[in-house]
Amino acid sequence: MIPAGFEYHRPADLASAVGILRAHGDEARVVAGGHSLIPMMKLRMAELGHLIDLQAIGELKGIEIDEGRVTLGAMTTQHELIAHEGLARAIPLLREAALQIADPQVRYMGTVGGNVANGDPGNDMPGLMQCLDARFELYGAEGTRQVAAREFYEAAYFTARADDEILTRILLPIPPAGTGYAYAKQKRKIGDYATAAAAVLIGEGLSSVAMTNLSDTPVWSEEAGTALAGGDIEGCVEAMLAAIDPQEDMRGPIAFKRHVAAVILRRAIDSALSRRA
Missing domain, CATH: 3.30.43.10 (Uridine Diphospho-n-acetylenolpyruvylglucosamine Reductase, domain 2)
Known part of the structure; x- marks a missing residue:
């Protein structure tokens, strides 16, 4: 049309x-x-x-890696996330997730800022950013402010960004060396939204879990992370299943989605544990 x-x-x-x-x-x-x-x-x-x-605004582009922090310009494409070797070393979870977004044609144009800013509960990056404890920088007529990713999403397509604000940068702490990581996703076909996806970090003093497309916002669960930090994998899964609120749609009934969520989360945890140094 x-x-x-x-x-x-x-x-x-x-x-x-x-x-x-x-x-x-x-x-x-x-x-x-x-x-x-x-x-x-x-x-x-x-x-x-x-x-x-926003394509002509140069200050919205670029990847910066400083001591302990990564800064992503909002107009950085998914392909640029994948291709940046320094970023892959600093936060390999970003590359793993970006490689599972749609297809190469989409990733050459799709931006990380666009993925996180519009509040679509099916997008991959919002839950990932919550897992990584990212902060979003917003610019508007009143100046610049930052909002934590874990506080940004209010409902489907509703966020803490004001109508006259633009998301400019994403700031991410670099996880400690030896942190295990994984992004696992189940989808019906290439290019589809996830039926369920899980982002997991497991490290010394750091365990974080978030899931995608299982509620009207991404779901980060402090209780699930605490259980995982204590080595209680089933407690982590139970806490996350209590936090999500899937709805029946073309991807399946609620019971099926909850089953898939548990399977995908366990896979992500197993993969993250295998990578922990």
């Missing part, structure tokens, strides 16, 4: 982009890679008068 008519903007800096957002309010939306918004526009599920393309 063909989307309704709109005015296209391609600002060169963040201030201009935020200015357009404020000027047009609900009629304006930003677009990064376009894999979420453009299909909705084609189906007339989203109609807007102004589309703000």
